[in-house]
Amino acid sequence: xxxxxxxxxxxxxxxxxxxxxxxxxxxxxxxxxxxxxxxxxxxxxxxxxxxxxxxxxxxxxxxxxxxxxxxxxxxxxxxxxxxxxxxxxxxxxxxxxxxxxxxxxxxxxxxxxxxxxxxxxxxxxxxxxxxxxxxxxxxxxxxxxxxxxxxxxxxxxxxxxxxxxxxxxxxxxxxxxxxxxxxxxxxxxxxxxxxxxxxxxxxxxxxxxxxxxxxxxxxxxxxxxxxxxxxxxxxxxxxxxxxxxxxxxxxxxxxxxxxxxxxxxxxxxxxxxxxxxxxxxxxxxxxxxxxxxxxxxxxxxxxxxxxxxxxxxxxxxxxxxxxxxxxxxxxxxxxxxxxxxxxxxxxxxxxxxxxxxxxxxxxxxxxxxxxxxxxxxxxxxxxxxxxxxxxxxxxxxxxxxxxxxxxxxxxxxxxxxxxxxxxxxxxxxxxxxxxxxxxxxxxxxxxxxxxxxxxxxxxxxxxxxxxxxxxxxxxxxxxxxxxxxxxxxxxx
Amino acid sequence: xxxxxxxxxxxxxxxxxxxxxxxxxxxxxxxxxxxxxxxxxxxxxxxxxxxxxxxxxxxxxxxxxxxxxxxxxxxxxxxxxxxxxxxxxxxxxxxxxxxxxxxxxxxxxxxxx
Numbered sequence: 001x002x003x004x005x006x007x008x009x010x011x012x013x014x015x016x017x018x019x020x021x022x023x024x025x026x027x028x029x030x031x032x033x034x035x036x037x038x039x040x041x042x043x044x045x046x047x048x049x050x051x052x053x054x055x056x057x058x059x060x061x062x063x064x065x066x067x068x069x070x071x072x073x074x075x076x077x078x079x080x081x082x083x084x085x086x087x088x089x090x091x092x093x094x095x096x097x098x099x100x101x102x103x104x105x106x107x108x109x110x111x112x113x114x115x116x117x118x119x120x121x122x123x124x125x126x127x128x129x130x131x132x133x134x135x136x137x138x139x140x141x142x143x144x145x146x147x148x149x150x151x152x153x154x155x156x157x158x159x160x161x162x163x164x165x166x167x168x169x170x171x172x173x174x175x176x177x178x179x180x181x182x183x184x185x186x187x188x189x190x191x192x193x194x195x196x197x198x199x200x201x202x203x204x205x206x207x208x209x210x211x212x213x214x215x216x217x218x219x220x221x222x223x224x225x226x227x228x229x230x231x232x233x234x235x236x237x238x239x240x241x242x243x244x245x246x247x248x249x250x251x252x253x254x255x256x257x258x259x260x261x262x263x264x265x266x267x268x269x270x271x272x273x274x275x276x277x278x279x280x281x282x283x284x285x286x287x288x289x290x291x292x293x294x295x296x297x298x299x300x301x302x303x304x305x306x307x308x309x310x311x312x313x314x315x316x317x318x319x320x321x322x323x324x325x326x327x328x329x330x331x332x333x334x335x336x337x338x339x340x341x342x343x344x345x346x347x348x349x350x351x352x353x354x355x356x357x358x359x360x361x362x363x364x365x366x367x368x369x370x371x372x373x374x375x376x377x378x379x380x381x382x383x384x385x386x387x388x389x390x391x392x393x394x395x396x397x398x399x400x401x402x403x404x405x406x407x408x409x410x411x412x413x414x415x416x417x418x419x420x421x422x423x424x425x426x427x428x429x430x431x432x433x434x435x436x437x438x439x440x441x442x443x444x445x446x447x448x449x450x451x452x453x454x455x456x457x458x459x460x461x462x463x464x465x466x467x468x469x470x471x472x473x474x475x476x477x478x479x480x481x482x483x484x485x486x487x488x489x490x491x492x
Numbered sequence: 493x494x495x496x497x498x499x500x501x502x503x504x505x506x507x508x509x510x511x512x513x514x515x516x517x518x519x520x521x522x523x524x525x526x527x528x529x530x531x532x533x534x535x536x537x538x539x540x541x542x543x544x545x546x547x548x549x550x551x552x553x554x555x556x557x558x559x560x561x562x563x564x565x566x567x568x569x570x571x572x573x574x575x576x577x578x579x580x581x582x583x584x585x586x587x588x589x590x591x592x593x594x595x596x597x598x599x600x601x602x603x604x605x
Contacts, residue, residue, distance in 0.1 A: 132564055132567070136567060136571070139571045139575075143574065143575065143578070146575075146578060150582060153585065153589070155589060155590060156600050156601065158582070158585065158586040158589055158590060159586065159590070159598040159599075159600040160600045160601065161582065162517070162579075162582060162583070162586060162595075162598070163600075165575070165578070165579055165582065166512070166520060166524065166579075169524045169528075169572075169575055169579070170512070170524065170527065172571075172575075173524075173527045173528050173530075173531045173572075174531075176528075176531045176532075176535060176564075176568050177531045177534060177535075179535075179564070180531070180534050180535040180537075180538040180561070180564075181538065183535075183538050183539070183560070183561070183564075184537075184538035184539070184540075189560070232601070233600055233601045236600075236601045237600065237601070
C-alpha cells in the first residue's frame with residue numbers, strides 16, 4: 001500500500017479551475033485560456049499518476065488519516081488511473097474543439113465551468129473507494145451535465161432535458177435506496193471492506209436483491225436495454241461538443257460502476273445475477289443494432305452505436321475470466337476515444353453543411369479530402385478492423401466467450417460488428433461521395449485539428465496494443481480477482 | 493417500528509410513482525421529491541431504530557443512535573434539494589418558452605421520415 005497525496009489532484013485541480021472560471025465573468029477568450037490550462041495541468045498530473053501506479057502498484061489515500069473502514073478512501077489502481085487519464089485527455093481535446101463549435105453565447109454563460117465540474121465528478125467517481133462517495137461524485141457530474149444539456153435554452157433542449165433529468169433523479173433515488181439496503185445488511189460503506197464482509201455472509205439471497213437494484217441503477221445511467229429509452233432523445237438535443245463529451249464519458253461511468261460493484265460485491269451471487277446481466281447486455285447489442293440500421297440521421301446512428309459498445313463491454317464483464325475482462329477494458333478505452341473522435345467529425349460535417357440527414361448530403365470528398373480520410377479510418381476503427389483499435393477488445397471477448405461455451409453471445413458480438421461497419425460506412429458513402437452541393441466554407445481548422453488528433457490517438461492505441469498489454473492486464477487484475485483490490489487496501 | 497417505517501416509505505414510493513406517471517410537469521416534480529423523501533426515510537431505517545441518545549457525546553450516556561445514516565441523509569437531502577430547485581426553474585422556463593406544462597405535448601426529437 002502506498003500513501004500519496006497525488007491522487008487528490010486530478011479531482012481538485014478541475015474544481016479549482018471551475019471556481020476561477022466562475023469568478024472571471026463574461027470574458028470568453030480568457031475563459032478559454034484558463035480552462036485549457038487547467039485541464040492541461042490535470043492531464044500532466046494524471047499522466048504522472050498513471051506512471052506511478054504502473055511502476056509501484058495501487059495508490060491509496062485515506063482522507064484525514066482515519067483508519068480504513070472509517071474514512072473515505074481514494075483508491076487509484078491501474079483501471080482507475082487508466083480511465084482518469086483517458087477522461088482528462090478527451091476533455092482537453094474537447095475544450096480545444098469547443099473554441100469553434102460551441103458558440104460565443106454559450107461560452108459566456110458558464111459552459112467551461114460546467115465542463116470542469118463534470119471532469120471533477122468523473123475523476124472522482126473513477127478514483128473513489130467509498131460507495132456513498134461514489135453517489136456524491138455521480139451527482140456532481142450529473143448536475144453539471146444537466147447544466148450543459150440545458151445551456152442555450154432552445155426548445156428541443158428544454159423538452160429533452162426534462163426527460164433526462166427526471167430519469168436521472170429517479171435512478172439516483174434508487175441508488176441511495178440500494179446503498180441503504182446494503183448498509184443495513186453489511187454495516188459498512190468502504191467498498192473493499194464491504195467486499196470482504198459480503199463474501200463472509202452465508203445467505204446470499206438479500207445480496208442478490210441488492211445486486212439487481214444496483215444493476216437497475218447503473219443500467220439506467222449506462223443506457224442498457226430496457227432502460228435506454230431516455231438516451232437517443234436526450235443525446236440528440238445538446239450541441240455537438242456536449243454530445244461528444246456525454247457520449248464518450250457519461251455512459252462509461254455507469255459501465256465502470258457496474259464493473260466495480262459486480263466484481264467486488266456480486267461476483268459470488270451465482271447464476272441469477274450473471275444471467276440477467278448477460279441477457280440484458282445481448283439485448284442491448286441487438287436493440288442498438290436495430291436503431292443504428294433504422295435511421296438516416298448521422299447523430300442518431302452514432303448514438304445507437306454507443307448502445308452496441310456498452311453491450312459488448314458488459315458481456316466482457318459478465319464472463320468474468322481473465323481474457324474477458326482484458327477484452328472489456330481494451331474495448332472500454334477504445335470506445336471512449338473513438339466515440340469522441342466520431343462525434344467530432346460529425347460535428348465538422350454539420351458545421352459545413354448545416355444538415356444531419358445523410359440522404360440530403362453528398363460530394364464532400366472533393367473539398368474536404370482530409371475530413372473524408374479521417375472519418376473513414378475512424379469508421380474502420382470503430383468496427384474493429386485488425387490493425388486498428390477496436391479489434392483487440394472484441395478479439396479477447398469473443399475468445400473468452402468461445403472458451404466458456406457462450407457461442408450465441410460470441411455470434412451476436414461478431415454480427416454486431418458487421419452492423420456497426422454497415423451503419424458508419426453508409427454515412428461515409430452518402431456524405432462524401434455522390435453529387436456535390438455548394439457550401440459556404442466556414443472556418444474549421446481548429447475543429448479539424450482536434451478531430452485528427454483524437455483519431456491519431458485511436459490509431460496509436462490500436463497499433464501499440466501489444467506494448468499496452470501489461471497495462472491492460474494489470475487493470476483487469478483488480479476486476480477478475482477482487483481479492484487483490486481488497487488486499488491493496490489492507491482490509492482484514 | 494422498522495416495519496411501520498418500511499410500510500410508510502412504501503406508500504410514499506407508490507404515491508411518487510403515481511405522480512411521476514401523470515402528464516402535468518408540476519405533478520411530476522412533486523412525485524420525484526416525494527420519492528426522495530421515501531428514500532431518505534428508508535436510509536434512516538437502515539441504520540436500525542433502536543432506542544438511544546442523539547449522537548452527541550455526553551459523559552454518562554451509554555447508547556447512541558447510529559450516526560452514519562444521519563450524515564448520509566444530510567448529504568442526500570442537500571443534493572435532492574439542489575436538483576429539485578434546478579428542475580423547478582427548468583419547468584418554469586419551459587412553460588414560458590413552450591406554452592404548455594403537458595408532457596405529452598412535447599415533441600422533441602424529429603422523427604426520420
